[in-house]
Amino acid sequence: MPDQSVDGRLPLYLQLRDLLAAQIRAQKWQPGQAIPSEAELSQTHQMAVGTVRRAIETLIAEGLVERTHGRGTFVRKARFDNSLFRFFRFESAEGQPLAPRSVIVGRKTIEAPRQVAEALHLKPHARVIELLRLRTVDDQPVLAENIYLCAQRFKALADKAPEDFGDLLYPLYERECGLIVASARETLTVETVTAAQARLLGLKEKTPVVVIERIAFGSDGTPLEWRQSRGAASKFRYSAEIR
Amino acid sequence: MPDQSVDGRLPLYLQLRDLLAAQIRAQKWQPGQAIPSEAELSQTHQMAVGTVRRAIETLIAEGLVERTHGRGTFVRKARFDNSLFRFFRFESAEGQPLAPRSVIVGRKTIEAPRQVAEALHLKPHARVIELLRLRTVDDQPVLAENIYLCAQRFKALADKAPEDFGDLLYPLYERECGLIVASARETLTVETVTAAQARLLGLKEKTPVVVIERIAFGSDGTPLEWRQSRGAASKFRYSAEIR
DNA sequence: TAGTGGTCTAGACCACATG
DNA sequence: ATGTGGTCTAGACCACTAT
Structure with missing residues (x-):
């Protein structure tokens, strides 16, 4: 057969x-x-x-x-959480790359904004978990992240204490929800920072920030997570070869 | 043998x-x-x-x-001059990509700045041709470019009338100087625009701009051209797949 | 030493592009 | 019809990793 x-x-x-x-x-x-x-x-x-x-x-x-x-x-193990940092340069004075730390500074369950529902292929009024997360290097805030997860699929995260989430989310998704992130698509743009984000990141108002919008996909190709990460544009650097 | x-x-x-x-x-x-x-x-x-x-x-x-x-x-034919525009989105209201035009707004032969000499592998005080070039889409200025070429290798361009350079430089290099650009390396960063560039691009002062720094290499790998292109960050968009 | 992937051969046959 | 690349076979031998 x-x-x-x-x-x-x-x-x-x-x-x-x-x-x-x-x-x-x-x-x-x-x-x-x-x-x-x-x-x-x-x-x-x-x-x-x-x-x-x-x-x-x-x-x-x-x-x-x-x-x-x-x-x-x-x-292959999918372990590319840090790959976001390929867009930014955070290194010690000696050029050593520095390990980023993460803090969850907010969590609530809300109705999915239109853009999120579209990206995650959810019904218009589906509920999602919104995480606000601050990533630091050397105790300096460098990236502010808004993360959206389908409330149904990730319900284990609605209750767990955010202090126990750890520095990396993708291993957490796997451990708590059995969901494995296998690939992602990112889009970069530039905007000026909002007041709330400026406070979080310790930036002056109207500072330009690079926005990295990411959709993370499971191994079967379904979208699992949508996130926006913002960091000071002055720290941004990206290289590419073309031919 | x-x-x-x-x-x-x-x-x-x-x-x-x-x-x-x-x-x-x-x-x-x-x-x-x-x-x-x-x-x-x-x-x-x-x-x-x-x-x-x-x-x-x-x-x-x-x-x-x-x-x-x-x-x-x-x-393979190396024809990637337009590839710079993959970093920016310039399209008509209907989503049609628009053909960029070019104007040379300045040309002089100078002593190579340190950064240029390094990038082009020239001796510290070698002479280079500096071109200032404005690229427009739909008669709107979108990119301001500073281009540096080894004066010795590109001496045919020191005399030719800039009005006859045309919209694309790489075919010009090939026609006039016999030099073929085969690949390039680009680095993207963000800064705020200078007064002179703001005037050229029709932007307000301190607007954030994306800077694309490009070294173009010949088919034998020698660096031929160094350029910096600046465009309004609000027009910038770049996508990448990761796994 | 056993088991794995890495290189290389010398064919056969198929599918596509062109005159 | 001819010549091109695309798929597939059934081996041989080598090089690396582990025990």
Whole structure:
């Protein structure tokens, strides 16, 4: 009986890619665990190892697995919470990167604003948890964040004490709600800071801030979290290669 | 006699990649022209077609060539002048992208500022051409640019009438100076506009602007041009995927 | 030493683009 | 019809990691 979720008209290596991707999303192997070896997969799926290799190379390009030469092929852990900081430069005088800390400064359950409902694919009046969070480096406030989560899916967070959330939210989502953030899309813009945010960040009024708007997606592609992060534009730096 | 510029200790496919990359940089084939077919390369270099494929796939990943199924493998044309506008959103009310126009508003030959000399790998007191350029969309000024070029290499531009430069500089560099821009590195920051720039761009003083600092490299990797472009931060928008 | 991925070969056959 | 790249096979041998 042919496997569901796999299109038989596709090339073999893509069929295997889709199958493995589905199994990874279904948590058949935990992040960090090894998937079967090339030889094993070529046997169980009745295809040449070269074809298996190609499927796995595709998965690597998509960031789902990692390979190490004599060791094996492993499901990649999604751990990119700090990647936000690639847009800002926060380092000690010696150029050492500094570890950011987080404090939750507000939490309430509200009706989803239109923009949030759209981004999270929620019904117009669905309820969401709003978190206000301040991120600090070296005890200096550097980023103010507004975070929105579907109240239904994240109801474990409505009760838990915010002091126990820790510095990183994505591990918390996984621990408390069983939701794993696998990818995200960010959009950067610039605006001038509001009075409330200026107070939080210790900035003068009308200072320009960079706004990073992020939608975080689960491993099945559903939007889980919407957040806006604001930081002083003077601290902002981003580099890109083009060709 | 073994080929220079290729390391015999590397895997075969990487040796071929290096060889082809060197030949492309040396303009053995013009941009847009086809390189030899897989079969031909496998014959002339005495290796299996699978190995040739792998070399070419690497070149594709690096952006040096493009392939189309039944047609062949072609040297990629570097035509990314407009890519600067990927950081800004300039479109008509209907969402149509608008074609930018350029005006050279200043040109002089000066001693290279320290930062420019460093970026272009010039001696501390080398002379450079400084161009001031205004880019407009729909007759509205949107970007003010300071452009620096090594006076020696670009001396054809010191005399030519700036009205004849046209809207795009990189084709001009190629036509007048035989220099081809193949890649670039950009760094984005935010600052408040100076009085002179505010006048040029039609902005109020102290408006926040996004600064795009670009070093453009030739096909052999030498830095050719250094430029700073400034545009109103309110028009700035940039998106990125992360995982 | 056993098991893994990394390189390489020498084919076959298919799908696409062009004259 | 010809020539191109795209898929797939079934091996061989090498290099790295672990025990």
